[in-house]
Amino acid sequence: SGLLLYGEMHEKLFQHQREGVAFLYRLHREGRPGGILADDMGLGKTVQIIAFLSGMFDAELVQHVLLVMPTTLVSSWLAEFARWTPGLRVREFHGTSKTERTRNLEKVQRRNGIIITSYQMLINNWQQLASSSGEEFVWDYIILDEAHKIKCPSNKTTKCVYAIPARHRLLLTGTPVQNNLREMWSLFDFACQGSLLGTAKTFKMEYENPITRAREKDATLGEKALGLKISENLMTIIKPYFLRRTKEDIKNTCNTDRVDAPVPEDPSANSAPVMPSLTRKNDFVVWVYLAPIQEEIYRNFLSLDHLKEVLMTTRSPLAELTVLKKLCDHPRLLSARACIQLGLEGHENYEQDDRSETGLLPGANKIDQLPEETVIQESGKMQFLVGLLERLRDEGHQTLVFSQSRKMLDIIEHVLSRRQFKIMRIDGTVTHLVEREKRINAFQNDKDYSVFLLTTQVGGVGITLTAASRVVIFDPSWNPATDAQAVDRAYRIG
Template sequence: MYDKLKNSPSGVILADDMGLGKTIQTIALIYTLLNNGPDGKPILKKVLLIVPTSLIQNWIVELNKWIEGKTIYQPVESASEIDNYVSFAHRLPILIISYGMAWRHIERLEKIRFDLMVCDEAHQLKGNDSKLRKKLSSLDISRKLLLSGTPLQNDVEEFYSILDFARPTVFGSLAEFKAQIQEKEGIEMPELVDETLLRRKTDVIKEFMPQKTEYIIFCKPSEIQQHVYEAISDVMTLEAFSQIDLLKKLCNHPALVYKSVHEGEIKERTGQKKFVNFAGVLSKFESFKFDPLNCQTTDSGKLAALLEMVMSFYELGEKTVIASSYTKTLDLLEELFSFIHFKISRLDGQTPNHERQKIVEKFNSSKNRQNLFLLSTKAGGIGLNLTGASRLILFDSSWNPAIDLQAMARIWREGQQKKCHIYRLITSGTIEEKILQRQIMKTGLTSLLEPDFVDADVPEFIDEEMQDFTLVETECETHTLIGCECRGSGALPDELDALENENHGEMFEEEINDTSLRLEESSFLDESKPCIVGIPGSEHDDSVLDGYKMDLNESSRSYLEQSILDDSVREIYERGEKRKKKMTKQIEEDLAISSEAAIKLDSSRKNEKHASMAELLRWRHYSTAIPQALAYVKTNTGLSRIEPKHVSFIMLAI
């Protein structure tokens, strides 16, 4: 960065992966350029640092941390501070301002001769027609440093707009740029892009960081979710945006869409309200006697699974971060977990900026394993180090994979001491699987940044498959679409030869069908079956946190007894163990393999790019309908309370 920015005009994009220290690198660069150039004289006198409002305090903390005993910055809280900046710039050369303030007071900034512009989270400048981008382009600043862990999010046009902002006119027109990057069937990195974009992947710090394991948990929709989902899909008067939003919220919990359905009112993409005849949808709620003031965790497959997961982590003595894109979902989660005596930290769009860092520091410093951190992916998914937790659950997904990746990177960062486990929850057969599939396809754009990874044999989802949002009865539609033949055994493609030995394939098919049938007949799947332990006292004790299903209505605090495995399920498990002995030795070893051995087994793949279809095929896939696969998952992933009535399929990255 120093070499590229010491001369003027110049521009560079620091596009290191999240968690690789873009902030400290930038502070070191600015401090060096302010104090010492090639000839021993300072290169910079005035620096404009533009950041999201939510990160101003974070930058102040980092500047104070790394430049001890000397303040060299002035945060902008009012227009007058911009006007007064010139008079004290010799003492406080860095002017820190939010994107919003810069937008409103661009005329004042144009009067100041800055030597360097730094834009944090610079992907906010994407789009040639962006008004923010055009306004900031009007500033006559010859050096630019853009920071973004996700410079390429949606399409080549957005990528071009960021490059062109960093180095105007260098890349020519958009049409010329597109022509440069296309060569025959492959994608070639233009030399100019290579000169402008500085990027390191997380591989460079893996050996210095704790192990990180990622999971995708496919949850079964509850019966009410299935009926309401189908009814919403049949409402043809809805615009696509409104229908998608309702279906996404329904996957979180039916209570989140009940008000809209009951009032017959939705909000369209334009922000305008629209009245819809939801009579058919409302009748589905009524048939289940749904009471929004007395809803159950089991009304949502994901919420029931989440509860089992959090209790599993509590028993391990570990704290958890739960991320969601919906404020109402965070409200529901806060009410639920507060009710069972967890201590809640929360950060969303309503959190005052001056409180954000205090909340984070308090959560990280506490050793109380009851602590949960509820995080908004939209308002709080950037710039946070939540290293006090070792488990992170992404409760719902965004169409933009960069938003989810930002949120999921909060715990695996500098300062983390424990092994990290990151879980993404998906409701099987619903729009959430379509979102996951779309994200996987969109991340193929990263081949522009990683040109060595071009795999002609990577399977692709068909667009038509992702435009159909009707409910699919399936364990995991994504597993079906990628064409994996493991049948949920956890075997990798290069291990599947063992399935063909001794007619094992036919036996394996029989194993799945027989086990699934028995699970369907089991009383274990009876949603009315009591499943809670403990009677709450005036003060918390561990027995209250022993495993839960409950009313969210505080006036109704009935606690019911639970047995993790009743006799019928135990019988199924024992029969499964007997069948397991008939399986080939290779599969038996595979299902017993430790997580450490699995990582060692596939160390040769460590440099292959994460979210591609080829990578997903290299994950281990487990069907909870197979007793020995479920037993392996419970033993080796920290999901000791997960049960097949709520979770149908688990994918595990290795």
């Protein structure tokens, strides 16, 4: 591509990573305002960015780079920079010390280097990051990791990110489109600084509406043909600014190369290292019967007059659906008051949860004193999960168990600890990055830990848990991309 990389670094990059660096440099060389690297989770987007920046700094093509990411990824990015490019000036604009943050920022702005910060820190300090000595400061690059954070144009994060002046913008995300095409527009509008897909209104009329209409069941043949043509046009427009490879793509390419490639005269001549082969990922959707008490509560809830009224009106039934979803996971996800009303064992003497007006909201529901067998028998999912984890432990597997609810993790942990499982856990209460890293490293290096409990929101992004060979999504998200992110904590190169 024309960008020179330090030899030792170049030798360690897999072929698809070299191609990724070439793509990033081509955007710069051709004067494009930005682009999106959307490789599947676990294919090394971090390393590609580090290699690209290393080459750009060596060639003196950039001086100031701002790298923004979720708080939980700050330490891992710093560690990767230290590992791959120890000579590069990398400073963090993060932490509780305002003095230290300011010192790091001023040092990079005065000389050169990379500032690493979090989305939350940017929201609180965007004015400081956008200026220097009272004047506007223009970064050479602003790079967003987990860039789907700005998929909604109206949210605070997106607005603050737009407020940072930058000549070039790069976005990293393994899930560029999660729900609809408007999210894709939002990413490209930021990356290309509004120059590619027009306004949101224009994009909706010219692209989103006809493409969406073509996918509907009652679409005419003409509408389907029009939608296909417009989607092809859209792909043509975004292709120069967008690079995405899936694990399946890489695996197929590697297999083809091994068959077709001639034997080189000099094996060391610029050949990329062989990509470690990922085992085939098997996805199983397990349908589980409700436990008898779950089914009884479920049917009773459906027969409520209140629910019938909701179904007869235009009001959203989301609150009621959420209650049913909790019942399917475990009835003790309901408030203590609701558990008392439902006659669940062990709640007769608990204090009423005064904060819950309806009795159907999560409350101070205590399970510590309950017999484990009672907790298991009240949920069909729990019965299956416990049997599965015991078998996986006996077979020597390490397993990640994801739930969207801390409360659900409490219930699972209560049962597993009584059954002598060695457990590790990360959720929203683990706020210190050092403690988080400590738990991750302990699980990665100690095979005695058979289960790692994680909340999907906190543990499903940006961490590597390749020691695990099995992943259980206990309660699937409304958004499948969230679960895909969680699964790929384990299903990745490293």
